[in-house]
Amino acid sequence: MSTLQKHTDREYEAELETLKEKLLLMGARTEELISQAMRAFAERDADSARLTMRIDRQVDQLELDIDQLCLKILARRQPVASDLRLITTTMKLVTDLERIGDLGVNVCERVIELSAEPPLPATQSVTRIAEAALAMLHDSLDAFVAGNTELAEEVIERDGQVDSYYAQLFPELLQLMMKDSGSVFRATRLQSIAKYLERIADHATNIAEMVVFMVRGKDVRHAFALSRGDG
Amino acid sequence: MIQSLALARTSEATRESARTPARPSAAPDRPKMRAEALRAHFGKTEVLKGITLPVESTTVTAIIGPSGCGKSTFIRCLNRMHEVVSGARVAGKVLLDLQDIYAPDVDPVRVRRRVGMVFQKPNPFPTMTIRENVLAGLKLNGLRPKDTEELVERALRQVALWDEVKDVLSRSGTSLSGGQQQRLCIARSLALEPEVLLMDEPCSALDPIATARVEELIHELRERYTIVIVTHNMQQAARVADFTAFFYLGELVEYDRTDVIFTRPSEKKTEDYITGRFG
Numbered sequence: 001m002s003t004l005q006k007h008t009d010r011e012y013e014a015e016l017e018t019l020k021e022k023l024l025l026m027g028a029r030t031e032e033l034i035s036q037a038m039r040a041f042a043e044r045d046a047d048s049a050r051l052t053m054r055i056d057r058q059v060d061q062l063e064l065d066i067d068q069l070c071l072k073i074l075a076r077r078q079p080v081a082s083d084l085r086l087i088t089t090t091m092k093l094v095t096d097l098e099r100i101g102d103l104g105v106n107v108c109e110r111v112i113e114l115s116a117e118p119p120l121p122a123t124q125s126v127t128r129i130a131e132a133a134l135a136m137l138h139d140s141l142d143a144f145v146a147g148n149t150e151l152a153e154e155v156i157e158r159d160g161q162v163d164s165y166y167a168q169l170f171p172e173l174l175q176l177m178m179k180d181s182g183s184v185f186r187a188t189r190l191q192s193i194a195k196y197l198e199r200i201a202d203h204a205t206n207i208a209e210m211v212v213f214m215v216r217g218k219d220v221r222h223a224f225a226l227s228r229g230d231g
Numbered sequence: 232m233i234q235s236l237a238l239a240r241t242s243e244a245t246r247e248s249a250r251t252p253a254r255p256s257a258a259p260d261r262p263k264m265r266a267e268a269l270r271a272h273f274g275k276t277e278v279l280k281g282i283t284l285p286v287e288s289t290t291v292t293a294i295i296g297p298s299g300c301g302k303s304t305f306i307r308c309l310n311r312m313h314e315v316v317s318g319a320r321v322a323g324k325v326l327l328d329l330q331d332i333y334a335p336d337v338d339p340v341r342v343r344r345r346v347g348m349v350f351q352k353p354n355p356f357p358t359m360t361i362r363e364n365v366l367a368g369l370k371l372n373g374l375r376p377k378d379t380e381e382l383v384e385r386a387l388r389q390v391a392l393w394d395e396v397k398d399v400l401s402r403s404g405t406s407l408s409g410g411q412q413q414r415l416c417i418a419r420s421l422a423l424e425p426e427v428l429l430m431d432e433p434c435s436a437l438d439p440i441a442t443a444r445v446e447e448l449i450h451e452l453r454e455r456y457t458i459v460i461v462t463h464n465m466q467q468a469a470r471v472a473d474f475t476a477f478f479y480l481g482e483l484v485e486y487d488r489t490d491v492i493f494t495r496p497s498e499k500k501t502e503d504y505i506t507g508r509f510g
Contacts, residue, residue, distance in 0.1 A: 004499075005508040012507065078466050080493045083506050217495025 004082060012077055016086065019069050023090055026062035027141040029055055030097045033104040034137065034200060038130045040108065041193065042123075046115040049108040059101035063094045082214075089214040093144070096203040100137065103196040103203075110189045110196075120186050122172050126194050129165045132158065133197045136204035143211045155208035156220075162201035169194050261329075263288035263427060263457040264309060264346075269323035271304050271313055278304045280481040281323065286427070291449060291458045293472035293489065295465055297509065300478040302461045306429045309459065310346035311339040327427070344372060347425035351432040353412030355404030355419075361396050364404040364415055368423045386422040390414040390448055410441025414448065421452075428452065430460040434467065446471050465505055469493045477501045 007013040033055040040049040070091050073079060079087050136155050143152035173187045212220045262285035271279035278301045286292050286309070294302040307313040308321055311332060324331045332342045347368075355364045365383045369376060376382050383400070387393040392414045396407070404415055413433060420428060430449075434442040449458060449471045462468050468475050469489060476486040477498070485492065485501045496502050503509055 004506070005503055007507050008509060009507055080465070080469070080505050081496055081502050084494060 012073075015069065015073055015077075016083065019066065019073065019086075019090060022062060022066050022069065023093065024141070024145065026059060026066065026094065026097050027144070029059050029062065030100050030104070031134070031137055031141065033059065033101055034107070034130075034134055037104045037107040037111065038127070038134070041111045041114075041130075042127065044111070044115045044119065046112045049111040049115070053105050053108045056101045056105045059098060063098045066090060066094045085214045085217060089210045092210055093207055096206045100200050100203050103200050106196050107193055110193050114186060114189050117186050120176060120183060120190060122169065122176060122187070122190055125165070125169045125172055126190055126197070129162060129169065129194050129197045129201075132162045132165060133201040133204065136162065136201050137207075140204045140207040140211065143208055144214075147211070147215045149212050149215050152208040152211040152215075153220075156205050156212075159201055159205040162198055166194055166198040261288070262286055262326075263328065264459075265324075265326040266305070266308070267324040267326065269305070269308055269325060270321070271301070271308055272318075272320040273316070274318040278481050279308065282478075282481075282483050284476055284483055284486055286457060286459055287474060288457050289453060289455065290473040291453050291460060291471050292474045292476065293468035294459065294461045294476050294478060295463075295468050295505075296478035296484075297504065298463075299480075301481040302478045303431050305478065306348075306431060306459050306461055309427070309429055310343045310348055312343070312348065314339070340372070344423050345425055346427040346429060347420035347423060348429045348431065349413070349417050349420055349433050352436050353409055353416050355407070355412050355415050357403065357405045359404055360401045361404050361407070361415060362400040365418050365422050368419050372423065382422060386418040387415075389421050389452070390418045391444065391451075392418060408441070410437050410444055413437060413441070413445060417445075417448065417452075421456075425456065427457045427459065430458065432461055432463060435463065442467070465493075477504060479504070 007016070033052060036052040036055070037049065040046075040052055070087050073087055077083070136158055139151055140155045142148065143155060170191070173191050176183050177187045206221075209219075209221045212218065264286035266282050266284045266286075269279055269282040269284075270277060280301075282301075282305060284305075294305060296302050304313055309325055309332075311321075313319050313321055321333060323333075325333060327342070327345065331337070332339075332346075355361075356367055359367060362383050365386050366379060369382075384393060384397075387396060392411060395411060396402075396415075399406075404412065407415060413436075417428075417433075434445050437445065446467065449460070452458060453473075460468070460471065472489045474486065475489045475492040477484045477492065477496075477500075479500055485496055485498045487497070492501065493505065496505065
């Protein structure tokens, strides 16, 4: 994609550039939201969690702006080929980013609830999921910027690792709750955070799959799901 | 001498066909027409540089490309109209149902009956009535059908013009609107019952409503006829064509199913052209 010439119509070229810039900004804000939410989680900082939740408003506004710009380009330019794939990919990508933003807000809400409670030993396992999910989000956005399908495919492969971390956490939490019924409130909150992170990794996978489509024109969504045997 | 020329042409055709893009999977087995190593000249200028391209039966094939790429010349070669221009020459083959229309024993007038043409500007004969315009092609070919009234009605119904003109058949063809005139010209071509219909920018002089009518008509005609349309309007190619060929500087750059060309073309040149990155 990067080897393509510029459009003869400069206004069209500028519209596509603006679209890409806004999308990158939305990606950056989403990443910021998740990483600050996880810092607030690690530091058990309710105030920081509350501040972090505000970033979601910017994410939501960017979603509206980008959707509007995509509609405008579709209506006025009737894009085809790589331009069409960029626009359709963008329209799907913003939905994933917006959902990631919402999940970040959910993490912050649980952090606020947990900050008043004593810590649980399973915190480390949740952090491990967070690091993997955040790296996937970061790399999927990098893959989009560079049109790097190899990196995108790597991200898709890594989703299995996050799923496995998540599966390992559940028995750990169950054991804690069986040992100490006083830990149920905290353990279920941790379980929720882990689920949000696992969902963030799923959205990052969606982004990576769309990057492959955008660059190669080949839809890999179900191919990867089927090859993993999870339909 | 003739034999060696024929041999040279055959080997040229073989070489050219090796460069033909892979046949799209949805295409039927035998094309209605097929250009093989087709070259066309205006004097010393070569405007088609060895085109090998199938035209699948009862489908719409769009030819797209910038001005001067040879797309109009190409379709004019498909019914031997290129050669009527002084200094124009054609080499290579054009097969119609596997028979080379450029073979020495082929009558070009008969070819043009089987392969009709509709032009860019609606061109009804100004001194003729609507009825006479529909029958003009038959008359020029020396044909006298038994029931002309039925034939006129059938041709006008095929182009969805009958209800609009049935009460004014004796009026001049030029009294109609631009869109109606173009449909009248299509009816004139259809009256000869061609097998292939060539359309050279048929909507470029029409407003959006008239364009939509002609496009709808193309959809209907595709059931019975094989259509090749030259268009500058890429959205029109995307809307009406089953297959699209992209020409550039007299060469075929890419040929594939229309949905493939407009979503994931294989050639960078096609991508650059259809996305507006040329120049």
